[in-house]
Amino acid sequence: MQSDPARPAILVPLIVVQSLCAIVFLGDIIGDVLVPDVGEDEGRHVIFEILATFGLIAAIFFEIRILRRLTQQRARLETALSDAQSAVFDVIEAQFDLWALSPAERDVATFLVKGLSTAEIAEMRGSKEGTVKAQLNAIYRKSGCANRSEVMSQLIDTLMGRRDVTA
Structure with missing residues (x-):
């Protein structure tokens, strides 16, 4: 370095x-x-x-x-970085509210946003992969997305202001 x-x-x-x-x-x-x-x-x-x-x-x-x-x-x-991190968190949380995610689905969605695999999410949550897959499917259904990529794309569009969080 x-x-x-x-x-x-x-x-x-x-x-x-x-x-x-x-x-x-x-x-x-x-x-x-x-x-x-x-x-x-x-x-x-x-x-x-x-x-x-x-x-x-x-x-x-x-x-x-x-x-x-x-x-x-x-x-x-x-200070600006802290404010930006807080704003990103708020936007993501607002999107999760809009999707009406359950607390468990919010946890899984948060890990999804962080880029963890299904197996890693299951390990972090102390649950089975099948449970996480079911929760991921519920997230996809509630968000109107078909997969992880679409969920991330939708969140990124919202963060970039290309999509209204209330839409």
């Missing part, structure tokens, strides 16, 4: 390392200013250190802003 460089878990250690480097550079600059070397290039050296340090500090503040924005965006996306 490849790491995303925009993930907060990656940005935080980078910010920490950069902050430590900035502290070292600031200490070196303060030392150079308080105890100057008498070499002719020392003034230029200190200027480059100052520019590099301020560039590093600016990068740290920029990364902190990005991190904050990513964290806020992630929170908004998680």
Whole structure:
């Protein structure tokens, strides 16, 4: 799995390392200013250190802003995903209401929507495959569908707004 460089878990250690480097550079600059070397290039050296340090500090503040924005965006996306999941559940439940499914048929239909096979549904419900097949047939009859594919197609059409849930 490849790491995303925009993930907060990656940005935080980078910010920490950069902050430590900035502290070292600031200490070196303060030392150079308080105890100057008498070499002719020392003034230029200190200027480059100052520019590099301020560039590093600016990068740290920029990364902190990005991190904050990513964290806020992630929170908004998680809220939107939760809302969408709830809406999908509501639409599917409304369709099950329209079909007048019994509680057992709702369970089976829910497992059908999740893509489980007849055997898997029977195992999950602790019932026999014949019982699940009978419940699937009742779901098909009540929904006006001939098979799983048609049930799923009808639900997807409803979710996509191509079909009114009250129809």
